[in-house]
Amino acid sequence: MPDWSYHPLFKPWLSILPGAFGREFIHRGMNSIVIIPGGKQLIEFLGHMEPSTKLKKSLFSSSFSSPVGLSGKIDPNLSGTTAFSYLGFGFIEVGPVSLFKNASSEKATFNKRTQAIDFPNPLESIGIEKTLIMLKKHKARTPIFIRLNIEQNDPEDILKLTKHLQPFADVFIVEWGQFKDNIDLIEQLATDCEKPIVLAISHHIMQEMLREYRPFFYTEAIKGILIDEANSHSTAELVDSLIQLNEFGLGKVPKIVSGGVYEPEDALKLFENGADLVMLTDGYVSSGPGLPKRINEALLDSLSKEDDLIELQGWKWYWLFGFIILCGGLLALAFSMTRIILPYDEAFLLIKKEELFALNPNLLKFMSHDRMTLAGTMISGAIIYMQLAKNGVRFGMHWARKAINIAAITGFLGILLFIGYGYFDWLHGIFWIVLLPFFLWGVFQTKTAIHSPLSKNRRNTFAWKKVIWGQLCFVILGFSFVIGGIVISTIGTTSIFVSTDIGYICIPPKVINNINSNLIPVIAHDRAGFGSALLSVGLLVLMTALWGFQQGANWVWKTFLIGGIPAFSAGIFTHFIIGYTTFIHLLPAYFALIIYIIGLILSKPFLYNHSKD
Structure with missing residues (x-):
């Protein structure tokens, strides 16, 4: 669904549909198109969203066609996961995944004035069984980041989740708030898990955790850090968090930023200040499905030089x-x-x-x-x-x-x-x-x-x-x-x-x-x-x-x-x-x-x- 169809035709009436009906209608519709013969080619024809090969990068032992990914907040039911891999994204986050289904009592709310979405806390989860069913249907075309949700910090729960999800995950994401009272679990998880572990932390408590968690980065128990926007919708605050990481001597640690991107300039600022990857959240909804393509094209423009331009005589x-x-x-x-x-x-x-x-x-x-x-x-x-x-x-x-x-x-x-x-x-x-x-x-x-x-x-x-x-x-x-x-x-x-x-x-x-x-x-x-x-x-x-x-x-x-x-x-x-x-x-x-x-x-x-x- 390119911007020329999303903004004039679909967004006006999707925004007035009750609950998550509009979201599921779009995601399921895109997924249905992808799985039919010729559907992938149709999506490519309408959007031409394939990232340039110049944007490829390697991280966490995986290859990314683009440094732009999609947050799991956008598709909690995994109803559009297969389709998203054809919309210019270099990776996709799944989750948070918990052992059992967790239907949040809160609902995501859309602020018409700021065009931002306040997501529920805690985020909803469809549970491990449904997640596995959906992941088996998904034809992996891009790396998958799976965010784990372990509220009770039970080591057995952690092992159960990682054991079942490991065949589908390229990276596991764990949240600092769920491990702050039992730090040893992170080392145990890193030891038992074959996939890289990335620690997710809200930007507003970044300083609080840096001194405590810095040794884990040196021992490589944690392979990277993910900065969550925490519903602030502020790119500037996320940039400050990246600067703090550099000041604390963690400049070489792979850094991912989730949220705070509503236009290509936001993503470029994050990249310029040390972000290796960015994940789109509500900006994908407000700015439209063409945002990853626009970011890829702007990033390519920022990397290009006049000397790179070679004319083809043909x-x-x-x-x-x-x-x-x-x-x-x-x-x-x-x-x-x-x-x-x-x-x-x-x-x-x-x-x-x-x-x-x-x-x-x-x-x-x-x-x-x-x-x-x-x-x-x-x-x-x-x-x-x-x-x-x-x-x-x-x-x-x-x-x-x-x-x-x-x-x-x-x-x-x-x-x-x-x-x-x-x-x-x-x-x-x-x-x-x-x-x-x-x-x-x-x-x-x-x-x-x-x-x-x-x-x-x-x-x-x-x-x-x-x-x-x-x-x-x-x-x-x-x-x-x-x-x-x-x-x-x-x-x-x-x-x-x-x-x-x-x-x-x-x-x-x-x-x-x-x-x-x-x-x-x-x-x-x-x-x-x-x-x-x-x-x-x-x-x-x-x-x-x-x-x-x-x-x-x-x-x-x-x-x-x-x-x-x-x-x-x-x-x-x-x-x-x-x-x-x-x-x-x-x-x-x-x-x-x-x-x-x-x-x-x-x-x-x-x-x-x-x-x-």
């Missing part, structure tokens, strides 16, 4: 691929505004353009409108291809290369659509053959385009809140084009005409077929070709909207602005030129144009902001 082949499509679109536009019917069309129809015009002027105009909209769509697609190549693939952006490949392959397969009615346009065939080598060479030459995007976004600014709506507009626009392309392609290979088409032409398809049996195949070929082009361009718009919205990426805004003009101009103005202005027929185009303009307005402040905020 981008030029993709650019040329787009340029050839641009030339083809311009040529098609010129034909649609002049000859309309080409000589080989006339040869297939066995009639001249003048005869067709004499038969029914609107029929020729209708064919012109099909070919002009195809030309406009081709030109728009070409602009997006060229922009993705120059500004994305050129700098090794994996998402830009992936977008080009998916859209191009879809476009190539579209040639199969317009041969179903017995008319193969040889010019299209030649165009296909000319394009293919440029595309294949581009694929071959850009295999090293594996970089993840980085972003200068650090804060939950007003521009960021607006761009979520702007991104949603372009996602809707892309989906609309994809659906429109499928519908038009289907019509082009089946019924050919819709009711408004027949109303404009004033001749039923059966009559047209009786007049000239080759005429409908020519029209079908145009319709299917346009549908295929619209589907391909729709995928380009959709993938650029899903994956390319990073702060400062003004080229994305320019791509949408410039790329949209040819398609909308050809798709709307053409109808007025030929007099085909039926409102219901043009309604989808009007809707798309409105969404397009709103998206541009809402997105510009964010995409044009190059400062780190």
Whole structure:
């Protein structure tokens, strides 16, 4: 659930649902998507949240794809554990786990003013039996930190928990408050347990425990320390705790911070002051599921240097691929505004353009409108291809290369659509053959385009809140084009005409077929070709909207602005030129144009902001 769907669509009504119903609805829903065939790929497609390989780190004998994890407070029932490993997290906390179920008498409360959550104390636990059931279902993709809950400090209880949980745990977390009266238990646990032990301590009692527990770090009974926010929701206090650890000579001890992160800047401050890992708590809920991705992109930006930027020369082949499509679109536009019917069309129809015009002027105009909209769509697609190549693939952006490949392959397969009615346009065939080598060479030459995007976004600014709506507009626009392309392609290979088409032409398809049996195949070929082009361009718009919205990426805004003009101009103005202005027929185009303009307005402040905020 990316931010563009969470904030505008889901969060408003989830917040008013009773109790934990909204939380469980979302978590179970995401988990259900992950376990179905293709579900993981769908989540990756919609969010593209896989962290950059540059963020990988090793700690506690485990490998982390990202230093950002999720606190067990967010998913106490483990109903979304599998899904969370696909949302950009490098590790996931489970628990606290107790021997028996513990339903807290308190409930988590959401403060609308501060956008923070006050979690119950003690935290709820589903018990060891249910935890084991859920962990067995979970396909481990990220390290699992299991927090133990032993209120009675019974050594046998501790051994029971660790024995059952050890196969699933990469790290065990124990809370200082449960061991402060029996410190020896920690050494016993460290001796009997095969997994690293991390001590969790609330930041407000940090000084109280440091002198008492420092020897355990030197003997390595405790492998790391976790600083809990204790419902203060203050990043500054957590930073002070990290500084205290350094002052007490524990700077080399691995440090994890749980909570206090509501925007990427908070996480960066914690990392800068010595945190090795951070766990998101209520910030994940208030800022949205896109927060781990935003942190990963901001962290990558902070680690990157200008010297790291290496251009891939293979981008030029993709650019040329787009340029050839641009030339083809311009040529098609010129034909649609002049000859309309080409000589080989006339040869297939066995009639001249003048005869067709004499038969029914609107029929020729209708064919012109099909070919002009195809030309406009081709030109728009070409602009997006060229922009993705120059500004994305050129700098090794994996998402830009992936977008080009998916859209191009879809476009190539579209040639199969317009041969179903017995008319193969040889010019299209030649165009296909000319394009293919440029595309294949581009694929071959850009295999090293594996970089993840980085972003200068650090804060939950007003521009960021607006761009979520702007991104949603372009996602809707892309989906609309994809659906429109499928519908038009289907019509082009089946019924050919819709009711408004027949109303404009004033001749039923059966009559047209009786007049000239080759005429409908020519029209079908145009319709299917346009549908295929619209589907391909729709995928380009959709993938650029899903994956390319990073702060400062003004080229994305320019791509949408410039790329949209040819398609909308050809798709709307053409109808007025030929007099085909039926409102219901043009309604989808009007809707798309409105969404397009709103998206541009809402997105510009964010995409044009190059400062780190």
